[in-house]
Amino acid sequence: MKILFSAKPDVWDDYEAPLRRALDAAGLRYDLSRDHAPGDVDYIVFAPNGPVKDFTPYVNTRLVMGLWAGVETVVGNETLTQPLARMVDDGLTRGMVEWVVGHVMRHHLGLDAHIHGQDGEWRNDVYPPLAQDRPVTVLGLGELGSACGQALAGLGFPVTGWSRSPKRIDGLTCLSGADGLRDALTDAQIVVLLLPQTPATEDILNADTLALLAPGAVIVNPGRGPLIDDDALLAALDSGAVGAATLDVFRTEPLPRDHPYWAHPRVTVTPHIASTTRPETAAQVIAANIARGERGEPFLHLVDRTAGY
Known part of the structure; x- marks a missing residue:
């Protein structure tokens, strides 16, 4: 199972180790990378300021998981037809x-x-x-x-x-x-x-x-x-x-x-510091949602596109 991490490069440095720990703890077999071929990607860990803007090539992607609580900058992306989960951490x-x-x-x-x-x-x-x-x-x-x-x-x-x-x-x-x-x-x-x-x-x-x-x-x-x-x-x-x-x-x-x-x-x-996504706890949320998908269970925290959140 291939997981694409799409966020700024410095964010990868913060998230790689916590994600691997959480995915390992969930008993998942995975290939986590910033550079998978789009057609091979099963799951995307996503920040709106990352490199993925066009989701059209990701034809086999089962879930896009946001790293941010807000989704207003991505929910209107017409290429994003895959299920989208917001971060509830x-x-x-x-x-x-x-x-x-x-x-x-x-x-x-x-x-x-x-x-x-x-x-x-x-x-x-x-x-x-x-x-x-x-x-x-x-x-x-x-x-x-x-x-x-x-x-x-x-x-x-x-x-x-x-x-x-x-x-x-x-x-x-x-x-x-x-x-x-x-x-x-x-x-x-x-x-x-x-x-x-x-x-x-x-x-x-x-x-x-x-x-x-x-x-x-x-x-x-x-x-x-x-x-x-x-x-x-x-x-x-x-x-x-x-x-x-x-x-x-x-x-x-x-x-x-x-x-x-x-x-x-x-x-x-205050400079948008009220709270932030923390890699250790966010990684556990991401791993849990992927594990649900691999077991055939419904994903959590899915965004309602018509409501916008």
Whole structure:
């Protein structure tokens, strides 16, 4: 069985040994390479910035396995007719939970006033509410959104989650649809965005939806840049309607040096580091999916092309 690794050369250096360990542990007989003849390839381990752009020659490929959680840059590739699996990796999920919880707690506790206010003034006149009195909304209830929502609920926050289709998740109030979105955002004090990027989710936070939030609400976006109408968010930040935003993802990356987010006093920019695919845990996911295919079992984490994720 031949496995093609299609990603940047430096990524191969990170993944080769973990992949071989995981494939060996799964008891698979394989030939893993960056240079198989297309017609011989059974499985492709794929990053969108790798060399494979045209999937037409891969006529015998049974599954394309993405190394990234997002698939928006490949799902529209008309040559990709093979099944496509997105990366659902426990290491990526745990990393995202830690980043989201850290930044939500930072804003909830008002840590910036003390971290940046080391000027000799004794600021002891404002106390944060308890978590139970701070409503949080998580937009997107996939693997990452569900895990982050449950982690925040475990800390005592009342968490409302919204998704395009109905879901039931322990500890969360789950809403869906257009009316559900409005209800989820109304009076939310902290909003975490973990939706996929699709035509239906672009600019989901805009002037109208931002106006639903509690005055001075906080936006935390480790999802995708186009989920936010940047002009609308900047206007809300300037007016104080939105109190702060921590943004990890942007329409253009790296974020241009002259972008107003860099200098805005209410914005924290992080450089798309909220979480990442980790070779050791991702390799185990890849090996497990290949093993399922070799046993004739259904693949996991398949992308719905019509939904875009």
